[in-house]
Amino acid sequence: MNPMPQPNLMPTPEGQARNEEVFRTAASLMVQRGYAGTSMGDLAEAVGMTKAGLYHHIKSKQEMLFEILQFAMNVMEHEVIEPTRGIADPEQRLRNMIRLHVRVLFKHGLELTLLFPERRHLEPPQQEIIWQRVDRYQGLLRTSMRELAEQGKLRELDINVAASHILQTIAGIARWHPQGRGVAEALLAEQTVNFNLSAILKDS
Amino acid sequence: MNPMPQPNLMPTPEGQARNEEVFRTAASLMVQRGYAGTSMGDLAEAVGMTKAGLYHHIKSKQEMLFEILQFAMNVMEHEVIEPTRGIADPEQRLRNMIRLHVRVLFKHGLELTLLFPERRHLEPPQQEIIWQRVDRYQGLLRTSMRELAEQGKLRELDINVAASHILQTIAGIARWHPQGRGVAEALLAEQTVNFNLSAILKDS
C-alpha cells in the first residue's frame, strides 16, 4: 500500500474531466444508495471503467467521501456564505442564505445534507473537520436570528431548534423534490424561504 | 433453503423478549450506521448472540428491515393518525399530529424518517407497501392544510412542499437532538409545532 500516494502531477484535460465525473457520479450514487450501499464496483460500472481504473483517480473510498464533503462545503462557503455574510439586514441575509442554498442543491446536485450523515464513515479527525465547517454555516443562521431577536422581530423560539428545522427543510428538498419532478426550482426556493421566514418572524 | 419458514409457533416469554430486543437493537444500529453499514455480525454482537442465533428470530436481514418499518408505521397509525383523525378543527388536528409525532419519536426511539430512506434496500413490492403507508400520513397533513385554506387561514403556499417541510423538521429532531442532548422533549415538541404552524398560518 502506497502510504502517501500523490495525486497525478500533470493530468490531461480529458483526465481531469474524467476525475470530476468520477466524483460527481460517486456523490450521486451515494445519495441514492448510501455510502456503504454503494460499492466501488457500482461506481466503476456507472462511470464506465474498472475498479482498478478508479484507483487512478482516488486514493480510497473513504478519502473520496471526504473530498466530496469538502467540495460540497467549499461550494456552500463560496456560493452561500460569502455572498450573504456581508448583507447588513439579518432578514435579507437569511432569505438569501436559504434561497442560495436551495439553488446550490439544484445547480451542483450536491445534496449535502443527504450525504452529511455519511460523515460517520470517515475517520474521527475528518469527521471533525466536516462538522466544524457545517457548524460555521449553522452559526451564521443562529447569528442572524439573534440579530432579528435584538430588533424585536423574532418570535419566541429556541434558536438552536429553529436552525436545525431550517436546515432540515432544505435537506428535504433533495429527498422529496428531486430535479425534474414537477415543482420548479425557483418556486421551491421561494416556498422554502417563505416557509422558514414565516416560521421565525413575528410580523409576516 | 426453507422457502416459507414459519415463525416459531410457541415462543417462550424469554424468547419473545429476546426477539423484541433483536428488532429494537437492529433499528437503533441502523439509524446510526445505515442498513448496509450495519452487519449481522454487528447486530449479533450488540444483542449478545451469534449470527446464526439471529436467524432463529428473523427470516432475513431485508425482511427484518421491512418488519421494523411496518412496526414503525403501525405505531404512527395507532399513536398519531388515529388519535387525531377525528379532530374537527384542522389547526388543532395539525398541532396534535406534529406534537404526537415528536412524542412517538422519543417514546419508541423510532426515528422513522431517519430509517425511511433505507426503504430502498427492500424489494419493490415491500417498498410500495411502506410508501403507501407513509403517503397516507402525508395525505392527512395535506387534507388538513386544504381545510385551513378553505377557511382562509392558510398562507399562500404549495401544500405539497409545505407537507414535506413539516415532515423534515420532525425528521431532523432525531438527527440534531438525540435523547438526552440538552433540549427537553416537551420543549422540542412545542417548538416544532409552533415553527410549523407559524410557517403555514396567516395570523400567527
Next chain:
DNA sequence: ACCTACCTACCGATCGTTCGGTAACATCCC
C-alpha cells in the same frame, strides 16, 4: 524514454445465510 489512464488478475477480509449440531426444558408413557 516517460507519463497518463486505464486494464486483468488477484488478494485477504467480510458479507448474509445455512447446515448440522447441542443444551435445556416440557411432555408423555411405562
Next chain:
DNA sequence: GGGATGTTACCGAACGATCGGTAGGTAGGT
C-alpha cells in the same frame, strides 16, 4: 422416577458471493 420424544433457543463451522484494494501490466500520447 426415569426414559423417550419433541421443541425452543441458541452455537460453531462453513458456504458462495462480494467487498475494497493492489500488483503488474498495456496502449497511446508527448
